[in-house]
Amino acid sequence: MNTISPEKIIADLGQLVEPGKVRTDEESLATFGKDWTKLYEPKPLAIVFPKTTEQVQAVVRYANEHKIGLVPSGGRTGLSAGAVAANGEVVVSFEYMNQVLEFNASDRTVKCQAGVVTEQLQNFAEEQGLYYPVDFASAGSSQLGGNLSTNAGGIKVIRYGMSRDWVAGLTVVTGKGDILELNKDLEKNNTGYDLRHLFIGAEGTLGFITEATMKLTRKPTNLTALVLGLGDISNTMDVLQSFQQKIDLTAYEFFSHKAMGHVLAHGDVPAPFETEAPFYALLEFESISEQVMDDAMAIFESCVEQGWVLDGVISQSETQLNNLWRLREGISESISVHTPYKNDISVVVSKVPEFLNEIDQVVTEHYPDFEIIWFGHIGDGNLHLNILKPQNLDKESFFAKCAQVNKWVFEIVERHQGSISAEHGVGLTKKEYLGYTRSETEVAYLRAIKHVFDPQNIMNPGKLIDPA
Amino acid sequence: MNTISPEKIIADLGQLVEPGKVRTDEESLATFGKDWTKLYEPKPLAIVFPKTTEQVQAVVRYANEHKIGLVPSGGRTGLSAGAVAANGEVVVSFEYMNQVLEFNASDRTVKCQAGVVTEQLQNFAEEQGLYYPVDFASAGSSQLGGNLSTNAGGIKVIRYGMSRDWVAGLTVVTGKGDILELNKDLEKNNTGYDLRHLFIGAEGTLGFITEATMKLTRKPTNLTALVLGLGDISNTMDVLQSFQQKIDLTAYEFFSHKAMGHVLAHGDVPAPFETEAPFYALLEFESISEQVMDDAMAIFESCVEQGWVLDGVISQSETQLNNLWRLREGISESISVHTPYKNDISVVVSKVPEFLNEIDQVVTEHYPDFEIIWFGHIGDGNLHLNILKPQNLDKESFFAKCAQVNKWVFEIVERHQGSISAEHGVGLTKKEYLGYTRSETEVAYLRAIKHVFDPQNIMNPGKLIDPA
Structure with a gap:
């Protein structure tokens, strides 16, 4: 992918960030080269830890010059391999961009760097007598930038909406290396296409979210x-x-x-x-x-x-x-010992019962020994389907059978006009199934938009969609 | 702009919609060729009235073939000349796409054609014991498609958000003539860039919104x-x-x-x-x-x-x-007899007092005889600035002075990182001022996105931005 030597790249990157903020030791490569999905072997070239938007921009510009793939890395709690670097990419970690920058009491907004951890934001809000309502199991590790890049939802969506709904403004570095200040934290602003909403849920394929101004609200009572x-x-x-x-x-x-x-x-x-x-x-x-x-x-x-x-x-x-x-x-957590197959799918709320029954039926018919565990955010039409590995079945055979389950599930999703990914994103694991939810024509537009922001395909290459 | 004769175009269009649904009489041209802004002389070639998404698609494909500009026309209550056809364009009116198509009680959603009037939707919701909370003065005439194309807000934003927040799904015809079903009415769906949010607020420059599934909510109590x-x-x-x-x-x-x-x-x-x-x-x-x-x-x-x-x-x-x-x-209404200069601007809520005082000061300093009328949605940082024409000043001189006021106001907007258009849109009237809110780099991305969806620049040409 690049024409200069790995050593030269590592040395050059070292000039773009603070001293010691490029790591190439085995442990760092293994840790920061992946997320919670375990299907891919991490193999990044290096991990860089910028501290400012300008340093991120410098890295992106350098990557453009030498056509180096960049993989964003937040709290690494993703379940779709959206933050996996398995092909010699440079990982850009937001570990050191974890500052709450500015709080405004009248506006009830707080400006954060992308590496602020969800729980850190929740606690900060509480200290101000306010509330950040987006919450989910991985809140203790997941970072704001990652939450926004997958438009994370969680357990309070029925009242408070998705991460998207709490963003007043974003600072991003596009795949071309431009810094954009999107929406300037305004509540009302109707001056052309809202690029903020394009970056939210883009899984880092258009650029990096480096800062976000988040809205807070009144703490719920009793x-x-x-x-x-x-x-x-x-x-x-x-x-x-x-x-x-x-x-x-x-x-x-x-x-x-x-x-x-x-x-x-x-x-x-x-x-x-x-x-x-x-x-x-x-x-x-x-x-x-x-x-x-x-x-x-x-x-x-x-x-x-x-x-x-x-x-x-x-x-x-x-x-x-x-x-x-x-x-x-x-x-x-209680089922994690059973090596579960996991899927995160959605339909419109009213279709949930029929949808769930159909999936139950097809899985039980073919694999009567599979234990199906259902739970989820039913008020949003979002189901978490888990299937436990039978004790007498080896992992490999189990996952081979689950690949077949995937196809049945997604066919049922498609028939009910549902989504193959409600909130976990597409990443690598669901890329080949994207067509079950988005039409070929739609995907062509996604590709064209990707090309606008990241013409050299350096941003999280291979995730979500392949370039045109 | 086109190479075939106007007569031929009118005859051809007649084949694409139902009989009698192309009008070229003077009254229709004058009525459907403009919105509430009175600054431009309407001069459309013809008005077409499609009844289905497929008819809209046929018109768009035809327009692409012959490079004919198309102007969307809803309730024509716009204040930025976004729906003005002053250059021989073909106006596409949604007057006959005014059906509520489908209601779902469990999902609390209602699918509407783009020509459904806001009040019609509000009343429909009420009949179901529910509530459509987006409300504003022009609710009796404005149509849903227009509301979405300007992301209309109004008087309940502080609690219920903008039009954007109530859209579960959209059917659009892109400027290239593709029909896209966006988001399939799902509450949670994280499968790539959310094109729904790109079309909302695009002022018809990327394509036509033909149908929208809107969310409803509980009726407020007392x-x-x-x-x-x-x-x-x-x-x-x-x-x-x-x-x-x-x-x-x-x-x-x-x-x-x-x-x-x-x-x-x-x-x-x-x-x-x-x-x-x-x-x-x-x-x-x-x-x-x-x-x-x-x-x-x-x-x-x-x-x-x-x-x-x-x-x-x-x-x-x-x-x-x-x-x-x-x-x-x-x-x-009470000030309309005074030929008011109107502006719709916003800043973050906490900056409102300072912002308002600065504008007051500069206007009063230069034009002490101008009566300034302030009102608006202060909880969203959205101010409606109105200046009344002094009785002894003729219209022309008044509007010349107001053009100067515009510049001062927008300079103050820029200094406070505000928006030159909170909810009325950019259209024609604010196009030249767009740079006060969006950076040149951002506008370049807007142009590139426009090119993706409307490469021939047939969609609402001249509005919002000029093509690359």
């Missing part, structure tokens, strides 16, 4: 959770509609009985109630007045009368709230 | 308004911050004493209270419980104690709520 046992997956829709008529939900999650079983087996958290149900819904809302609580109880009772809800429990304290959440949030 | 008299414009910030700590405002508007004077002079609506103040704030919130009302009263009292608020009134009924709103919403 969050209260309900866990309900449902007779059938279709009841998730009945319950959702009943509650939404009166109450603004801050979360609407679901999990199957099997999923909960794995959490309960760990013994750290009690069952919500004795009644067994095939599916459970977790609802959360701000219990800001007795009226809201009365409304919630009345809706609950009417759902029981209708036969949609078999049993239920409501949190009466913060401890109980946290325990109910652990039933949902503990799933991923 | 909306209550406060009008407060403020001693100084800077108090708008103090009051905003105090309320936002506890209460989710559904609106935060402001107007000057002079602005209110024009409304009161019409005699249809009473003054809110006797105390005179230079500025007034109008706050609205859902009074969902006694607690919220108690909170609001406590904050109000503390604002009075601090000296920020001189007097205030709270609505106790829907009639009172509507009367308080008329103080704000009646301004535009």
Whole structure:
């Protein structure tokens, strides 16, 4: 890909960032050359750690000159291999661009470098008496730049939207090496195409997000959770509609009985109630007045009368709230010992029951020994499909069978006009399946846009789409 | 621009749409050849009225073949001449694409053709027991396609965001003549660049939005308004911050004493209270419980104690709520007899007081006889600057002086990193000022994106940017 020697490149890069901020030791290459996906062997040429937007720009300009591939690296919690450097690329890590730069109380905005960790931003907001509402399991490691590049959503989307919805302004370095200040933190600005939204969700294929001004909001009051046992997956829709008529939900999650079983087996958290149900819904809302609580109880009772809800429990304290959440949030970790196949897919909310049943059926029909674990953000139509490896099956055979499952799942996604990636991104792992969600004509436009911002294809090469 | 005869073009277009759906009579040309801006003489070649996305596509393909400029026409309420056809273009009117196509109760979405009128959508939502929250003065005429093409905001942005935030999916015909189904109505979908957000706010320069699936939400409960008299414009910030700590405002508007004077002079609506103040704030919130009302009263009292608020009134009924709103919403009409110069600008919220004072000062210094009327969506940093024509000054001289005012205003906008167009768009009237908000480098990217979707420059030519 490049014509000058690796040694020369490494030496040159050293001139563009602060002393010691280019690393080539084995451990750094292994650590910063990959994300949470384990399918690819990391093989970067070097890791650079810029500290400013201008240093990022210098690296991009140099990479353009010598046609060197650059891979962005944030908290490395990605699940689509979007931050894997397996082909001698230079990794640009935001580890040292982790400063909260500026807070404005009237505007309720905070300007951050891209390497600020999600939890760091959440805590900063809390210290100001405010709230950053985007939250998910990897909040302790994931970085803002990565969140924005995959438009991360998580558990509060039904009330607060995606990462996209909290961006007032972005500073980016395009693949051509230009610094752009996008939207200038304005609430209202209608002066031509909103490039901010093009960079959000682009998985680093158009350029680097180096700084972001994020909006904050009022801290929620007295969050209260309900866990309900449902007779059938279709009841998730009945319950959702009943509650939404009166109450603004801050979360609407679901999990199957099997999923909960794995959490309960760990013994750290009690069952919500004795009644067994095939599916459970977790609802959360701000219990800001007795009226809201009365409304919630009345809706609950009417759902029981209708036969949609078999049993239920409501949190009466913060401890109980946290325990109910652990039933949902503990799933991923509790099944991780079973080498799960994972998929992150979505359809419009109303299609979820049919969609889930079809996938259940096709997998069970062909692989009756596979244990399917369902959970996810059902209020957003976003399902996390997990399949556990049977103990007597070796990894290789399991993943070969899962490749087949992938095809069935994506065919069903396509038939229901869904998405092959709800929030994890396309990266390397889903690139070949992109056509199940985006038409060939659409992909041609994506390629043309990529060419506008990154004509030499140096930005995260091989991810998302191949160049024209 | 084209090589075949106008007669042939008109005849050919007649083959692409339903019988009678091409008009060339003087009245139609004059009516559909312009929007609310009166600065340009309409001079279209013909008006076509497609009824389906496929007919729009046929027109675009034909226009590409013969390099004919196309101008989109919605409710024609634009204030930036974005829908003016002054150069023999063919106007594509969405007048007959005004059907609500599909409603989904679980998803709370409604699919509409682009010609659906804002109020029609609001009423449809209400009939379903739901709410479409984007609202503004021209809701009775403006069409959805136009709202999306300027990313219209209006009076509830502080709580509900812009038009952009309510779009689940779009059907568009690109300038090249491709039909794209964008985002498939999904809540979560992270599969490459989100082209939906590129078409929103593009003012019809990339293609036509032909259908949109819009999200709806819960109807607000017991909306209550406060009008407060403020001693100084800077108090708008103090009051905003105090309320936002506890209460989710559904609106935060402001107007000057002079602005209110024009409304009161019409005699249809009473003054809110006797105390005179230079500025007034109008706050609205859902009074969902006694607690919220108690909170609001406590904050109000503390604002009075601090000296920020001189007097205030709270609505106790829907009639009172509507009367308080008329103080704000009646301004535009009440000053229209004075041939006002209008500008729609924004800065980040915290900069509003300084920004407003600077503009006041420069205008007053040079033109002491100009009456400046301030009002707008101050909670979004969006100000509507109006200057009334002195009676003894002829229109021509007035607008010549206003051209000078434009320059001062936009220089101040630039210094405060604001926007020359908050929500009205750039169109023709602000094209030459675009550089005050977008850098030259950014504009070069805008041009390149335009070229991707509309390589022959047939889509709304001359608006927003000139081609490369």
